[in-house]
Amino acid sequence: MERTLVLLKPDCVERRLIGRILGRFEDKGLNIIAMKLIRITPDLAKQHYAEHVSKPFYPGLESFITAAPVVALVLEGLEAISVVRGILGATSGLKAEAGTIRGDFSSSRQMNLVHASDGPEAAKREIELYFQPEEVLDYKPTLTPWMRADDE
Template sequence: MTEKTLVLIKPDAVERNLIGSILVEYERNGLKVLDMKLINASTEMAEQHYAEHSGKPFFNRLVSYLTRSPLVALVLKGENAISRVRALNGTTDPEDSQDNTIRALYGLSMAENTVHASDSLESATRERSIWFS
């Protein structure tokens, strides 16, 4: 099934000039970029993005991280795009990610893990509305 998903290339990756390297991984794996922008996330956008974590001890750190410097928001399209992107990204903790996943290659830590990808069609729709309103 052809799907659209949202990906964020997070501030740590943008700061380290990894945008192109990460885009290559998605495109090399047959995903098509439909929309892309470099953006300084507002606190409101970051809070909306991480709404499911509101009230948790790490919520403010997530918001601070996402708003500290520019990020790249992408909409990718492809067959089973959501599951494929999540597999390409690897697990949340780069140290536990399979070799050659984006997080294993470029992630610094659990807190600075380089990329975000929607985990479902519902999340993809909600997150696209935040970043591409």
């Protein structure tokens, strides 16, 4: 099983798309093992986007991500990182395929609704930024045997 951090960004929350987006992940068989509504502080934004802090676009990114609440969640499943990124579509909603979250709900390069970890190291680091170990629940939903084979 693989875990990934997902943030439903301020534009997603403000547009009241939380339930529709969560449904996409659940429909795919991913398990939500941690979730909370939070306000990202400028300090947390700097930690999360550390590689971008010195870039010219960073002030706008920080202003956006701290402007309204976000829903932070940890998803778990087979190949969760690549599966989630596929569900999201291309970073720019203008280039994302129809049927993906960004392709269906975003028409912007910047307002792209959802952040997802881009690899296992990033997922581990990002999950630790947003959740204490006791907030991530290890459980197996009763429908799991109907979603994938025992040997997967």
